[in-house]
Amino acid sequence: MxxxxxxxxxxxxxxxxxxxxxxxxxxxxxxxxxxxxxxxxxxxxxxxxxxxxxxxxxxxxxxxxxRQKSGRRFFNSNIMFKNHMKLAWRNLKSQPFFTFLNMTGLAVGMAGGLLIALFIYDELSFDKMFADSDRIYRVNIDMRNSGETNYYAAVSGPLAGVIRQDCPHVEMVTRFRVVQRTLLRKVEGDENVKENHVIGVDSTFFDMFGLELLVGDKETALKEPNTLILTRSAAEKHFKLNEALGQSLLLNNTHPYTVTGVIDDFPKNSFLRDHSVFIALESFDNAHSDAWNNFNFPTFVKLAPTAQIDDFQKFLTGVNENYLIPWAMTFVPGLTVESAKADDKKTGNFMKFRSIALEDIHLYSRDRQDEFSPNSDIEDVYILSLIGFFLVLLAIVNFMNLSTACALKRAREVGVRKTLGANRYGLIRQFLTESALISSLSFLMAVLIAYLAMPFFNELTGKNLEMPFYNPIFWLAIVAAAIILSIFSGSYPAFFMSRFMPVKVLKGSDGNSSGNGRVRNYLVVFQFSISVFLIVSTLVVFQQLSYIQSKDLGFQKDQILVVDDVYAAGNQMRSLKQQLLDLGEVRNVSLSSYLPTPSDRSGTTFFLKGSFKAENAFIVGHWEIDCDYIPTLDLEIVAGRNFSEEFYTDSSGVILNESAVAMLGVNPGEAIGLQLTRDFHRQDKEHMKFMKVIGVVKNFHFESLRNDIGALSLVLGGGANRMMVKLQTKDFSNTVKQIRKIWEKVAPHQPFNYYFLDESFNSTYKAEQRLGRIFITFTILSLFIACLGLFGLAAFNADKRVKEIGIRKVLGASVSQITYRLSADFLRLVVIAVFISIPLGWYVMNRWLEDFSYRIEISWWIFVLAAALAIAISIVTVSYQSIKAAMASPVKSLRSE
Amino acid sequence: MKIGAFEELVLLAVGSLTENAYGVSIKELLAEKTGKNPSIGALHSALYRLEDKGCLISTEGGATSERGGRRKKYYTLTARGRDVLIEISKLRLEFSKNIQGLNLSWDES
The missing domain is CATH 1.10.8 (Helicase, Ruva Protein; domain 3)
Structure with missing residues (x-):
């Protein structure tokens, strides 16, 4: 029929x-x-x-x-598996070159991906080790005043009490207090130890964070004034652990404190890492102050198990109206809740109490003042995840590319197998076995590479990661990833090749190679798009960095040595200064705690004489300096004069920077002689103290170039804890030695801590420099992988066309013509990739630059350079193979037919 | 050896078709003898079960065009299948002797 x-x-x-x-x-x-x-x-x-x-x-x-026929089936597949393995192994061995390219690309990509995954895992693990960490929140303040917004991690002192009393949603409140670095010594000894991370805290500390004391009693520790607890490593610097209890320590050479407990060191991924000394909050004078305008107390709350964070946030929103303004009304005449609100509306000022989850602090709380430890930025995590994802994707694409290319060579094998009775699924299994073999081998290689690269990666990211070799979950993840990868990367070749029609491939045509070629072209374009994008990004990041480094900052950061903790010299400070000035290599010495690089900061509220309305308050940075400060830093005075020791009235003088003058709405010349006051609390107005503006300095960058230059007021003051020494020498180490000698004479047994101002300046841009280094590393990696792929494809291509090349040569083509023919195809792909990635790079990097108040314009040459780089590298990669093929003797390639 | 009632019928049909027992012919015979049209799924299912139990063996025949070029699978009764049928019949006979007015016997059939 x-x-x-x-x-x-x-x-x-x-x-x-x-x-x-x-x-x-x-x-x-x-x-x-x-x-x-x-x-x-x-x-x-x-x-x-x-x-x-x-x-x-x-x-x-x-x-x-x-059903499948039972018994026989199982037996069969077992045998077949062995067979697949054997064939896969033979196949890898028969093409060592491609196997090597394939595995290296995959392993390098996976190693990069692995390291990044470990990094991200670590970043996401922060502060989760505390009991009930999901219920703990910190209160922050966001404040806008006179056009400047500030973010604080520490809040007003009375807030904790108010929450404890009036907020039913909160189970517990713990208050910290910001403390500067502190020198510590035993009462009977005289060797001081410097502790960089000292903080005050109340006795709820243990219950809030679920901490256990190694030594001491939770019920009594931190309760009394002038007591403290230490972490294990801080305690062991002074005593044996079991003898620590009840010992006395002298803080900053003056106040004796009793040790009432020792706790374990905090893990590296907690916000309290490195914190070593915890002083009982009761020890501080202002622990019970009712002033809402000092932000010195980081405050943590633990919500009741049933409470919602929204309820607590609602309570915080009401704090201004219910507590803060009523307090201010006691001394600001005529202030009401309504007038305060109206003022805020008019001026755009605000002060907001906001909560942030403990677990979010590390990634979402960057750039706050009085932050416990330096935090990361969730954006870095995103950028790194993206880079890691790209890297792994590149490696997989590479693998697919090379495998499909090799597949054409094996078309006949597939044809023969099919005629001999292999079905499609058997072939798919065969190819998947091969990719599983390659991917598990390269995963082993990747783990090895990651292990070897770990120290370098740690330096790159500023972390302290280790390979979690003893963690079974790590190995499970590796195995799972290897399986997923082998299916993912092997699927395309497997499904593609198993579809070959035996008749066609055995007749001699390559199956459907044209369609396959197109896919490979897409993949090459994709790879190079990513690579060019990364090149552009790297160039932009580095250009911005060098811009920052070379920008005129308004002060001279070079050749300035900073000595920390000069407080330790006590009343010898002046003599120290004089002795240093007597050194020939020292040009200037200035005493101040406030440097234009990370150091102390404080602010104050001024009113201009005659206008005491709340809306006229202007909040500025407030630094105490000495007469030598301005010449030491080479600040430029645009109006008026510097402080001088000759005018004793200068103690009530003030120097403003241009931003502050602009805030007053006058130009620098007019500012001289204006009267300002901080004394507006005073009831008896006639005794109010005024300060006279005696000079205006040109704006200088005392914050990161991410930010605009803020308003600043400089006044004369003592109590400095840092000394800047301007040097004029080439032999730094010798000069430092001399200064140290003087220091040891003046302040025996006190630690001599020094650094150079430009180093400290550079450390402000650590995040950017890190980003730059990360970019350059991963750009190189991705280029390397892309080039491996291109190299393999070129080799394959030359191999496939070996007869064509032979015939062309016989007919008189020159080496250069053939090289050109072989390379041109690939170059076209790279050029397409360049055109795809340039707009992308331009868009993304502009977004990144928007973070900086002071930034470069992305110029066209960056794109030209990136394109040229990509093209040059691909020419080098491809032409090696092309030239090799073009130089080969045609006799060899043609004699077999 | 236990076989179900439907399996028994299939076995009987295969036995009586001798050389020409394959899916469609068995189905037709059963329809004719029982007056009920067995479902093809149930039939094949029973055939595979009987083959597993060793009551039937199958051989593949040539392709024919009315089957779209697919080969037939011919079934033959094995000695074991034969024994099973005999056993069942004996059982029935045994029982029928005890029932008044029911008079079955081998020899006559």
Whole structure:
């Protein structure tokens, strides 16, 4: 019987049958169904036959139809697996070059991905080790005043008490107090130890964070004034652990404190890392102050188990109205809640109490003042994840690319296998086995590479990571990733190759190579787009960095040595200064705690004489300096004069910077002689103290170039804790030695801590420099992987066209012509990639630059350079293979036919 | 050896079709003898079960065009299948002797 198309039983049902039915059963079953169908069709007509067929197909969907022949099947697949493995291994060995390219690319990409995954895992793990960490929140203040917004991690002192009393949603409140670095010594000893991370805290500390004391009693520790607790490592600097309790320590050479407990060191991924000394909050004078305008107390709350954070946030929003303004009303005449609100509305000022989850502090709380430890930025995590993702993707793409390219060589193998009875699934399994073998081998390599690269990576990211070799989850993740990867990367070659038609490939045509070639081209374009994008990003980051470094900052940061903790010299400070000035190498010495690089900061509120309305308050930075400060830093005075020791009235003088003058709404010349006061609390107005503006300095960058230059007021003051020494020498180490000698004479047994101002300046841009280094590393990696892929493809291409090249040479083509022919195809792809990635790079990097108040314009040459770089690298990569192929003797390639 | 009632019928049909027992012919015979049209799924399912139990063996025949070029699978009764049938019949006979007015016997059939 001749089967015309319309005589076929319903195709969808037939297809369904073929899908669910195992191969052994299919033939007979389908035969029976067909036979019945044709019978019925003759007897009952098409519709009825179709219907019966469909019902019959559904009816046969029973266990017997699905089953594989038991026993024999298992045995078979086991043998086949061994066979697959053997063949896969032989295949890898027979093409060592491609195997090497494939595995290296994959391993390097995976190692990069692995390191980044570890990094991100660590970043996300912060502060989760505390009991109930999901219920703990910190209160922050966001404040805007006179056009400047400030963010504080520490809040007003009375807030904690108010929450404890009036907020039902909170189970517990813990208050810290910001403390500067502190020198510590035993009362009977005289060697001081410097502790950089000292903080005050109340006795709820232990319950809030679920801490246990190694030594001491939770009930009494931190309760009394002038007591403290230490971490294990801080305690062991002074005593044996079990003897620590009840010992006395002298803080800053003056106040004796009793040790009432020792706790374990905090883990590296907690916000209290490195904090070593905790002073009882009761020890501070202002622990019970009712002033809301000093932000010295970082405050943590633990919500009640049933409470929602929104409830607490609502309470915080009401704090201004219910507590803060009523307090201010006691000394600001005529202030009401309504007038304060109206003022804020008019001026755009605000002061907001906001909560942040403990677990979010590390990634979402950057750039706050009085932050416990330096935090990261969630954006860095995103950028790194993206880079890691790209890297792994590049590696996989590479693998797919090379495998499919090699596949064409194996088209015949597939043809022969198919004629000998291999079915498609067997072939898919074969190819997947191969990719599983490669990917597990390269994963082993990747773990090794990651292990070796770990120290370098730690330096790059400023972390302290280790390979979690003893963590079973790590290995599980590795195995899972290897399996996913082998399926993912092996799937394309497997499914593509198993589709080859045996007749076609055995006849000599390459299956459907043209379609495959197109996919490979896309992949190359994709790879190079990413690489060029990364090149552009790297160039922009570095250009911005060098811009920052070379920008005129308004002060001279070079050749300035900073000595910390000069407080330790006590009343010898002046003599120290004089002795240093007597050194020939020292040009200037200035005493101040406030440097234009990270150091102390404080602010104050001024009112201009005659206008005491709240809206006229202007909040400025407030630094105490000495007469030598301005010449030491080479600040430029644009109006008025510097402080001078000759005018004793200068103690009530003030120097403003241009930003502050602009805030007053006058120009620098007019500012001289204006009267300002900080004394507005005073009830008896006639005794109010005023300060006279005696000079205006040119704006200088005392914050990161991310920010605009803030308003600043400089006044004369003592109590400095840092000394800047301006040097004029080439022999730094010798000069430092001399200064140290003087220091040891003046302040025996006190630590001599010094650094150079420009180093400290550079450390402000650590994040950017880190980003730059990360970019350059991963750009190189991704270029490397992309080049491996291109190299492999070029090699493959040259190999495939070896006869064509031979014939061309015989017919008189020159080496350069052939090289050009072979390279041009690839170059076209790279050029397309350049055009795709340039707008992308431009857009993304502009977004990044927007973070900086002072930034470069992305110039066109960056793109030209990136494009040229990518093209040059790809030319070098491809031409090696092309030239090699072009130089080969045609006799060799042609003699076999 | 336990076989179900439907399996028993299939076994009987295969036995009586001798050389020509394959899916469609068995189905037709059963329809003719019992007056009920067995479902093709149930039939194949039973055939595979009987084959597993060793009551039937199958051989593949040539392809024919009315089956769209698919081969037939011919079934033959094995000695074991034969024993099973005998056993069942004996059981029935045994029982029927005890039932008044029911008179079955081998020899006559």
């Amino acid at each position: 001749n089967h015309k198309r319309d005589q076929h039983p319903p195709r969808f049902a037939d297809r369904f049958l073929r899908w669910f039915c195992s191969e052994e059963v299919l033939e007979t079953l389908q035969g029976d169904l067909y036979e019945l169908y044709f019978q019925r069709r003759k007897k009952l007509g098409k519709f009825s036959a179709d219907l019966h067929f469909v019902l019959d197909v559904l009816d046969t969907c029973r266990p017997f139809a699905l």
